[in-house]
Amino acid sequence: xxSKSDLEKFFQDEFAQANFSIESVSAExxxxxxxxxxxxxxxxxxxxxxxxxxxxxxxxxxxxxHKTNLAKMTVTSNLNINFLKKPDASQNILAECRVLKLxxxxxxxxxLLYSELSRELVAHATGTYVIPK
Numbered sequence: 483x484x485s486k487s488d489l490e491k492f493f494q495d496e497f498a499q500a501n502f503s504i505e506s507v508s509a510e511x512x513x514x515x516x517x518x519x520x521x522x523x524x525x526x527x528x529x530x531x532x533x534x535x536x537x538x539x540x541x542x543x544x545x546x547x548h549k550t551n552l553a554k555m556t557v558t559s560n561l562n563i564n565f566l567k568k569p570d571a572s573q574n575i576l577a578e579c580r581v582l583k584l585x586x587x588x589x590x591x592x593x594l595l596y597s598e599l600s601r602e603l604v605a606h607a608t609g610t611y612v613i614p615k
Contacts, residue, residue: 483549484552486504486506489548496554502514502537503515503517511578511579511580512541512544512578514576515576518573518574526568527570527572529570529604534565534569537577538561538605538609539561539609541578542561542579542591542593542607542611543611546584546589546611553613553614556612558612559588559610559611562609563606563607564606567602567605569597570597573598575595575596576597577595578596580592587613590610593608594606
């Protein structure tokens with residue numbers, strides 16, 4: 483498995499449009515944070531669904547990269563998300579991701595999305611990434 487600094491360097495050098503921070507990386511889970519700005523909200527002072535989906539997908543990508551020693555050509559083949567609670571737009575979003583199954587051709591993981599300060603669970607996602615040879 484690669485280190486947090488290796489992952490950060492990859493995103494800085496090769497995936498500049500990624501606008502999240504990697505908070506922690508361990509054998510069990512990866513945590514990323516998305517800073518919420520006005521462009522991430524929708525009416526009702528809430529974080530938009532597409533932003534939550536983006537964060538879930540990004541967290542799963544980071545976790546798969548970590549577990550596969552930077553198999554950077556992995557791609558999302560499935561992402562399922564359940565929105566559980568309206569996330570307050572005044573709070574950043576944390577995503578905790580665990581890879582539940584890692585095979586030679588694919589990885590399956592789970593992402594819990596939280597409002598940062600309240601630690602309220604706002605969404606739950608699962609996804610599959612295809613790992614090319």
